[in-house]
Amino acid sequence: MTKRVLSVLCGIVAFSSAFAQTKNLVGVASFKSSGRTEYVTAIQDAVYDATLKVRGFSLMGKDKLEQIKTGVGQADQDAGAIAQAKSLGAQYIVTGNILKANVETKPSDLPLGITNTTTAELLFDVAVVDVNSGEEVASTRFTSTTKGKHAFEDGMKELTPGIDKFIRENLKNAVSIAQIEEKNSVGEAIRVLIVAGSLAGLKEHDEFRVYEITDLTVDGKKMHRKKTLGKIAVAKVEDENFSVCLVKEGGADIAKKVEAGAKIKCEIVNE
Structure with a gap:
C-alpha cells in the first residue's frame, strides 16, 4: 500500500496539474x-456550444476571451491570440473566419406568380490550434445555402452537427499514465x-488510444510524431484525478515504453 501511495504521489508531481486538478481550458477567439x-x-455561439459538449474541457470566461486579440504586435494574425491564450492557461484556441453570412430577400418567379424568397448563404472556416x-x-470549411422564412436558422441547424463533430474530434485531452498497476x-x-x-x-468503459510522442525535425521545422502503442479502457474511476484502466491492446509495448520513461x-x- 505504501509503495503505491508513494508512486501515485510521484505521479502527481511529475505530471501537469492541468490533468490532475482542473479541466483543460479552451479559448475561442x-x-x-x-x-x-x-x-x-x-456562428460563434454554435462553436462555443460545441466546445462545452466536449468532456474534460472548460470554455474560458468571456472576460478572459476579451483579452485575446488577434495579431497583437505579430506578423502572423493569429500569433498574438495564441500567445495570449497560452498566458491565460488555455490548451487550445479555436479561431474562425466568416467569409460569407448573407441573408437576402428577392422576388422569385414561381408557377403561381412572383413572390419574395429569402435565401441565406453561409461560408466560414474554423480551426483548432494547439497553444503549446x-x-x-485541424481546420475545415462549412458552407450552406438555404431558402425560406427562417433561412438563416435552418442553415445553422444544418451545419451544427458538423461543427459539433469537428470540435469533438479535434479537442484532445491528452492524459498521462501514472503507473503500471499490474502485469501478466x-x-x-x-x-x-x-x-x-x-x-x-x-x-x-471509456476507451483511450495510447501513444508515444517523439520529436522530429523536418525541413528545419520541429514536429511531433504520435506513434500508437495500444488501447486501454476505463475499468474504475477512482476519484477526481485517477482511473484504473484495463489494457485491451499493446500491453507489451505500453509496459516497455512506460518503464523506459x-x-x-x-x-x-x-x-
Whole structure:
C-alpha cells in the first residue's frame, strides 16, 4: 500500500496539474468577419456550444476571451491570440473566419406568380490550434445555402452537427499514465493507472488510444510524431484525478515504453 501511495504521489508531481486538478481550458477567439453582427454572433455561439459538449474541457470566461486579440504586435494574425491564450492557461484556441453570412430577400418567379424568397448563404472556416506547440491541429470549411422564412436558422441547424463533430474530434485531452498497476506472467501491462478521473467526466468503459510522442525535425521545422502503442479502457474511476484502466491492446509495448520513461500520452476515443 505504501509503495503505491508513494508512486501515485510521484505521479502527481511529475505530471501537469492541468490533468490532475482542473479541466483543460479552451479559448475561442473572436471570429474574423465583416458580416452583420447577429449572424457572426450566432456562428460563434454554435462553436462555443460545441466546445462545452466536449468532456474534460472548460470554455474560458468571456472576460478572459476579451483579452485575446488577434495579431497583437505579430506578423502572423493569429500569433498574438495564441500567445495570449497560452498566458491565460488555455490548451487550445479555436479561431474562425466568416467569409460569407448573407441573408437576402428577392422576388422569385414561381408557377403561381412572383413572390419574395429569402435565401441565406453561409461560408466560414474554423480551426483548432494547439497553444503549446503553436501548430494548427485541424481546420475545415462549412458552407450552406438555404431558402425560406427562417433561412438563416435552418442553415445553422444544418451545419451544427458538423461543427459539433469537428470540435469533438479535434479537442484532445491528452492524459498521462501514472503507473503500471499490474502485469501478466510475460511482462505485459494488463492494468494501468491514468491521471484523469471524474473531473474529466470519465466513466467506465471509456476507451483511450495510447501513444508515444517523439520529436522530429523536418525541413528545419520541429514536429511531433504520435506513434500508437495500444488501447486501454476505463475499468474504475477512482476519484477526481485517477482511473484504473484495463489494457485491451499493446500491453507489451505500453509496459516497455512506460518503464523506459518515454513520453506516453492517452487520448479518449471518440464516442
